[in-house]
Amino acid sequence: MRDKTQTEPPEAEAIDSPNTREPLYAPRKKVFPKRISGNFRRFKWLVMAITLAIYYLTPWLRWDRGPFAPDQAVLIDLANRRFYFFFIEIWPQEFYYVAGLLVMAGIGLFLITSTVGRAWCGYTCPQTVWVDLFLVVERAIEGDRNARIKLDAGSWTARKLVLRVSRHAIWLAIAAATGGAWIFYFADAPSLIDELFAGTAAPVAYITIGVLTATTYTFGGLMREQVCTYMCPWPRIQAATLDENSLTVTYNDWRGEPRSRHAKKALAAGQPVGDCVDCNACVAVCPMGIDIRDGQQLECITCALCIDACDGVMNKLGKDRGLISYATLSDYNANMAAATAGGACSVNPSLVRTDGSAFSNRLAHFHVRKIFRPRTFVYMSAWSAVGLALLYSLLTRDRLEVNVLHDRNPQFVTLSDGSIRNGYTVKLLNMIPEPRTIVVTMQGLADAEMSVVGIDMPADRSLSVPVEPDRLKMLKIFVRQPAEQINAQAQTFKFRVEDKASLESDEYTATFNAPEIVR
């Protein structure tokens, strides 16, 4: 309750007054990032061009694998359960290569984050890249920050309507192209695109495009920074892999404070003045809408655009660049201690400068050496160990395999002449895109003979079967051993498969079962 007897209107209001209390459910505060140019921005344009090019163009690359396999360089063939990556072809049972790559990606993220901070977020994350792309559209149509703020605040005029509709239309078109590009990874791209426009592609293709269009449009256009702040798990995980020696985008208050918009006046009054002129340029460019001068924050994706903004200002003022810079926490703390005389006073820029301008040479700077510390060595060696193991297994893997399933029910059959028969399901895996003739031979098991349902066997203990390119051939093989040769309830023998042309081979040790008492 306000005191009605009070004559002056109150200047201060209680923080829990209904007027200032934060609503329980906060609407999003709109962010209007300003255009900026500079080294990091240039680098980000480059990364954006490369990542988008990889995404959109990869399915169109061709790779000749001969007449029996698709010629798409990168193809996830779900129907036939094959994954093609240039010269590598992966069968479902070799999925551990993909798992290994994911492990490497995880450790790689730790490695990168512990050295150069959230570089993934700032430069290469699809969310960042697509938001950047959407912002390009937004700026092209509605103008830069101030124009957009004005437009947004203004009432709905025909012009605003046209601008808004065209912005969202282009966003949707980009989103559709994004979803559209995704499906080309799963089918032959040139033929799929024809089917797509003819309306004859599989329904799942259209559904996928629809879903990805919706997510791209929502995440890249509508939700933007909220995806990073509220939805994405990486910021939480990355926070744990950062330490005091990781580079992060830092506002160097030890030279910026006390900030002042009226530096000359303050100087004249004999007050200490820092380099920050409080122009808010860093805030205006931030795609996350935060103020880096408040310190390291979970919202910051370290896109480094505020560095570009601040460097531009410093250039204009003829001051040293790097008021906002990539710095490690330990350097920052050391410099902060210097600037505050070990915490004895508030920041005094003169403490870090020898005379009026040059920085004292006691200041801490980042050194490449800091990248090499136990933590990064551990990440590095784990990463390379997984990588080398994958590489080794890839280079030495078999492209011809035999798998054998022993019949369990019944385990053996007594035949009329007293001999014992066991059944085996033998699977021949021809993992190259060429037809092959595979010779299956039995080794061991005295006097035993093989027979195959549906095949006339010229020889008793071996047969040769054609196997289609890139396919599995299943044979039902019966093995029969005369009663007098059976010397144990379980004997072992080998199925050996060989490609006589390439001399590739594989073996499987199988068991032959017999009843306990053989007459």
Place this chain on the structure above:
Amino acid sequence: MSGEHIDEVSDVSTTGHEWDGIKELNNPLPRWWVITFYVTIVWAIGYTIAYPAWPMLSSATRGVLVYSSRHDVKNELEAAEVAKGKYVAALQAKTVFEIAADDVLRGFAIAAGGAAFKVNCVQCHGSGAQGSKGFPNLNDDDWLWGGKAEQIQQTITHGIRFASDSDTRLSEMPAFGDIITPEQIRQVSAYVSSLSGAVGDQALVIPGANVFAENCAACHGDKAKGNTELGAPDLTDAIWLYGARETAIAAQVRAPKQGVMPAWGGRLGEVTVKELAVYVHSLGGGE
């Protein structure tokens, strides 16, 4: 509670909940989050209206979409029937011999026959078709009524000693307990047992040969090799439906057990019987 408490460090009001001196901050949720939350509730309610959900006294609401998983199954089964159509038609038109010679049809028939076998045949012949005492093992190469695909088809269609099928396979081994003396039964059993390698009492085996020639050879053959026309088993091999011991043989001579197999032709239809015949033939013993 007297007014709100504001956390000193973060300047954010707290909920007033406190555990061991730790207070819960009352940070506002993003509005879109809250809206999403309400949308899920609306969705859930709509879902229970669209689909069967609310329990009633004897059943549940059917939902405005009248969805039923039973319907789905029925449709899927119908679709599967249609998809099988062209194979079934081919099976109908061809003989089992032709089916077995065709790679694609044989594969289809073995898969379908295997499924039909699991439903109709495993009760007697076992899940691996391995049989048991009195129920023949279908994996081996000993066939009472012949192991050619057509013979198997015939057996399945009309059954064995199945009274209500006039074409059923019929063989009645007499109960020799009423015909020959117990001594002769012992002799002939010893003789039969010796045919498949057992070393028996020669004093019984030698007269047993005579008993066999007079009483048994008519059906089982001079060499006791059996006769699939008559369903008479080969007595010289290693496979015994009712046991290989001399006593088991004697019991079978005295008062034979006569297994019955139903006629499946009427019940399963021609195509399924063909599938079963091809399947059984493929188990390894088919001739």
